[in-house]
Amino acid sequence: MASATAPADGEVELISMWVAPFARGRGVGDALVAAVSSWATDKQACRITLKVFDHNRPAIGLYRRQGFTDYGTIGVTSSACPVERKMILELKSSSQNFVDRR
Numbered sequence: 001m002a003s004a005t006a007p008a009d010g011e012v013e014l015i016s017m018w019v020a021p022f023a024r025g026r027g028v029g030d031a032l033v034a035a036v037s038s039w040a041t042d043k044q045a046c047r048i049t050l051k052v053f054d055h056n057r058p059a060i061g062l063y064r065r066q067g068f069t070d071y072g073t074i075g076v077t078s079s080a081c082p083v084e085r086k087m088i089l090e091l092k093s094s095s096q097n098f099v100d101r102r
Contacts (some may be wrong), residue, residue, distance in 0.1 A: 002032040003049070004040065012040040017059075024058075031070040040091060047090050054083040060063045063087050 002017040014036055019028045040048050052059050052075060064070070068087040088102060 001038050004036050007040065007043045010044075010046040012043070012045040014048055022038040029059075029062045030066065033062065037066070037089065037091065045091060047088055049086065049088050051084045051086055052102070054085050060085065060087075060095045075088075 003015055005013045011056070012030075017032055019032070036050060046069075049092065050063065051074065052063065053061060054060075060070070065089075066089065068089045071086040071088055072082050074086045075081075
């Protein structure tokens with residue numbers, strides 16, 4: 001399952017994603033990210049942002065495979081809180097994909 005915010009200022013935030021343990025490593029996460037990306041593009045968003053815990057290496061690897069760029073750690077206020085990373089995927093607009101074939 002995945003959920004994302006409605007586009008605001010051209011940006012969608014992927015706020016949660018979870019794949020059942022038995023389905024991990026089978027492309028389900030890739031399909032969920034692709035579905036959110038497609039939805040965001042349809043809504044004319046220009047980017048998707050997300051936060052992921054720094055220790056969640058499988059998720060970070062998934063997002064990198066999908067084209068997300070790592071923007072470093074955020075909001076580190078206490079050693080008791082897990083460190084989060086911000087990642088961003090710039091989306092291509094339909095006008096960028098247009099090819100004049102005259």
